[in-house]
Amino acid sequence: xxxxxxxxxxxxxxxxxxxxxxxxxxxxxxxxxxxxxxxxxxxxxxxxxxxxxxxxxxxxxxxxxxxxxxxxxxxxxxxxxxxxxxxxxxxxxxxxxxxxxxxxxxxxxxxxxxxxxx
Amino acid sequence: xxxxxxxxxxxxxxxxxxxxxxxxxxxxxxxxxxxxxxxxxxxxxxxxxxxxxxxxxxxxxxxxxxxxxxxxxxxxxxxxxxxxxxxxxxxxxxxxxxxxxxxxxxxxxxxx
Numbered sequence: 001x002x003x004x005x006x007x008x009x010x011x012x013x014x015x016x017x018x019x020x021x022x023x024x025x026x027x028x029x030x031x032x033x034x035x036x037x038x039x040x041x042x043x044x045x046x047x048x049x050x051x052x053x054x055x056x057x058x059x060x061x062x063x064x065x066x067x068x069x070x071x072x073x074x075x076x077x078x079x080x081x082x083x084x085x086x087x088x089x090x091x092x093x094x095x096x097x098x099x100x101x102x103x104x105x106x107x108x109x110x111x112x113x114x115x116x117x118x
Numbered sequence: 119x120x121x122x123x124x125x126x127x128x129x130x131x132x133x134x135x136x137x138x139x140x141x142x143x144x145x146x147x148x149x150x151x152x153x154x155x156x157x158x159x160x161x162x163x164x165x166x167x168x169x170x171x172x173x174x175x176x177x178x179x180x181x182x183x184x185x186x187x188x189x190x191x192x193x194x195x196x197x198x199x200x201x202x203x204x205x206x207x208x209x210x211x212x213x214x215x216x217x218x219x220x221x222x223x224x225x226x227x228x229x230x
Contacts, residue, residue: 006161034218043205043220043221043222043223044156044162045220046217046218046219046220091159093162095161095162095218106152106164107164107218108164109154109162109164110161111161112160112161114159
């Protein structure tokens with residue numbers, strides 16, 4: 001299957017600082033990427049859908065000014081957590097769809113980024 | 119909200135078949151059934167998907183009932199590495215940005 005990478009795999013930051021997480025599709029072009037968040041012992045929660053060259057679509061309850069998403073190329077999307085607070089500590093996971101395979105394309109997930117805000 | 123219902127947990131003996139059920143009684147005609155799994159602290163892994171016919175790949179088999187209101191994921195010979203949370207998701211396929219909405223899934227524990 002297609003490979004999606006994330007960087008960094010884990011990060012610790014101080015409260016009030018911003019953190020950028022990168023999501024890359026390594027062997028395919030991803031017109032659409034998705035960002036999820038997962039708290040301990042809970043399921044994945046979709047935060048936003050990111051389309052290359054356009055603004056992201058955020059799910060209800062997700063602050064777009066706090067979670068900045070940029071999808072500037074077909075292989076890279078970034079999520080920036082601005083002014084991070086301890087409650088933002090979570091496991092952030094991106095996924096991408098390989099539209100080159102047509103409508104049958106499946107959604108592939110990155111390995112996740114563990115964010116800890118102190 | 120997720121459109122599927124799964125048992126919260128199941129156990130299986132190593133080497134035996136694991137049969138994971140999923141109820142999706144409100145599935146629409148254009149919606150497919152997808153299965154993903156998540157091993158602890160990793161991103162979800164795609165397993166299989168289907169519309170109405172049974173499907174098989176190198177990882178698993180998917181059995182969908184004739185009325186499409188339920189399905190079963192079968193891992194034919196479970197190993198310890200199959201211990202994970204398994205998610206059954208229904209989603210329409212087509213153009214656009216269809217989202218995968220995760221429910222709580224089934225935590226499968228494969229025992230030695």
